[in-house]
Amino acid sequence: METHHLAGFYDAIVVGGGLVGSAVAYGIAREGARVLVIDEGDDAFGASVGNFGLVWVQGKGIGQPAYTAWTRESAALWPSFADALRDETGVDTQLLQPGGFDLCFSDDELEEREKQLLQLSNEAGGDYAFEVLSHADLKARIPQIGESVAGATYTPMDGHVNPLKLLLGLRRCLANRNAHLVNSERVARIDSQPGGFVVHGQRGRWSSARVVLAAGLGNKDLAPMVGLQAPVVPIRGQVLISERVATFLRFPTATVRQTAEGTVQLGDSLEDVGFDKGVTTDVLSEIAMRGVKAFPLLRDVRLVRAWSALRVMTPDGFPIYQESAICPGAFSVSCHSGVTLAPVHALRLARWITCDCVVPSIQAFSADRFRNPYESFSHVD
Ligand SMILES: Cc1cc2nc3c(=O)[nH]c(=O)nc-3n(C[C@H](O)[C@H](O)[C@H](O)COP(=O)(O)OP(=O)(O)OC[C@H]3O[C@@H](n4cnc5c(N)ncnc54)[C@H](O)[C@@H]3O)c2cc1C
Known part of the structure; x- marks a missing residue:
């Protein structure tokens, strides 16, 4: 197999180009490092394009103050982060943080x-x-x-954005900063070697000093290749969206929000159904009924689309951020709440990865907290 050096040896390869990988890669590129993002593409499970768009602090981190603080820091960084994305790319993430x-x-x-x-x-x-x-x-x-x-x-502290615009903005930032993106490529193997890593896809291989695993649910299989564990499972969420209606809801709620365009998003279920990305009428009607109970005016509003996406859930619901002890330079980044956490991923975590900058309490997010990472778990009663 041929080795592809798209532009030589990379400072970092990020595996996974969803919200988490794109935010981390953007942060690394901001540090002036040479970055390559490799993403599997169309067959992706796609939490990044199927989520609810909340920048949400409320209720997060019970029993884990480090996560509460991390989430709050991210929400506080959101306004300047959104400005930076808009200034660099013209993409408006439609951030609103009215609580x-x-x-x-x-x-x-x-x-x-x-x-x-x-x-x-x-x-x-x-x-x-x-x-x-x-x-x-x-x-x-x-x-x-x-x-x-x-x-x-x-x-x-709470708010919401358009998550598709967030992903678009991050991708444009990456392009502006000459980061490379290889799409439709599944990383199948990662070899550690003196001075870095060789990352093998189906069509090529690439080398770098550091490798960041940000492949969502794919991290589970990738992590052991570099001496890490990423015990993540899919938890399905179904979401409904309505036609545009006159503005009636100026605040996001955890289950109903009105978008900048006027559509109303209703969500989202918590289902332990493996990698099944289907939608079901029983769950959707429950979501719709709860929405109508919350806001009776929705009774007369037409629903135009339904979808589901798979959350990337760790056993305790908190993120995993860890550098490999066996293969230094290899990092795993797995989390739920990739919308909320985009600013800290880009502005804090990326610096921890590239220049060993200290992130307070980072140790709290090590997967070593799970005594048995192979133990099965669920987030659904
Ligand atoms: C229904 C729902 C509602 C949500 N609501 C919110 C919310 O309101 N607020 C919030 O903050 N978060 C929310 N989330 C969570 C948020 O969407 C996720 O945290 C975030 O999208 C995860 O991004 P990711 O990049 O880790 O994963 P993904 O979006 O799954 O992306 C992973 C990428 O890695 C690629 N990949 C996988 N394996 C490989 C491989 N071997 N080689 C190459 N590429 C690979 C995939 O193709 C994919 O593109 C929600 C999620 C869901 C499902």
Whole structure:
């Protein structure tokens, strides 16, 4: 097999060109390093193009303050990150961060949510702004709310973007910075050798000083090639989208949001069905009914599309960031919430990868926290 040096030896090869790989690769390119992104392409499982678009902090990191802090840092970086993407590429990610609501349909649910946010606040030393709203309080903020919504929790830290524009912006940034992209290429083998790595695809092989595994669910098979473990499983989420309607919802909620174009996105299920990317009428009708309960005006709105995508879930739901002890220079990056975390992936994690810059608490994200990475797990009751 021929060795392809598209432009010589790379400083870093990133395997996976979804939101996570593209954000990390963009960050590496910003450091002035020579980057190659290799992506399998069309047969991808595609969480990056099938997600809900939330930049979400609320409720994240219970029992893991490092993750709460990481998520909050990312949300705080989002405005300048969005500006940088727009300035570099002209792509507007449609970021809005007015705060977000998590709607509850019973008093018990609301009480449980409040307890969780109190725990997060305690873990953050009290520095965690949130509100618990009764139905009446909520109606004062969102007049279209349905009668069967018992109340909601709110944090000012939440927001949403257009995730497709985010991916487009990242890809354009990569092109502007002369990063190379090999599409429709599945990485099948990675060899560690003195001074770096040789990454083997079906059509060629490429060499680099560092290799970053950001292949979503593909990381599970790739990680052991460089002495790492990435115990990730697919958890399916089904999503519905409506026709455009006049603006009625200026805040994102965890399950309903109105996009900048006026469409309403309704989501999203949590299903442990392996790699099945189908949609099912029972789950979609449940999602639609919950949406109508939340916002009765949706009863008369036409749904125009449904899809599903596979989340990349670790056993505890927190990210895995780790450099290989056996093959230094090889890193694994696996996470749910790749939209929310795009800024820290580009601006913090990439520097940790390229110049050993310290990321506080990075050790908390090592896969070594899983005593048995081969143990099976699920996120669905
Ligand atoms: C329904 C749903 C809703 C979500 N909502 C949100 C949200 O509101 N906010 C949020 O922050 N996050 C959300 N997420 C999560 C977010 O979408 C993911 O964290 C993110 O997209 C993961 O990106 P990724 O690049 O790791 O994975 P992917 O998008 O799966 O991309 C991985 C890429 O790697 C490639 N690849 C795999 N194996 C190989 C190989 N061997 N060789 C070469 N390439 C390979 C694939 O082709 C693919 O392109 C949601 C996800 C889902 C499914």
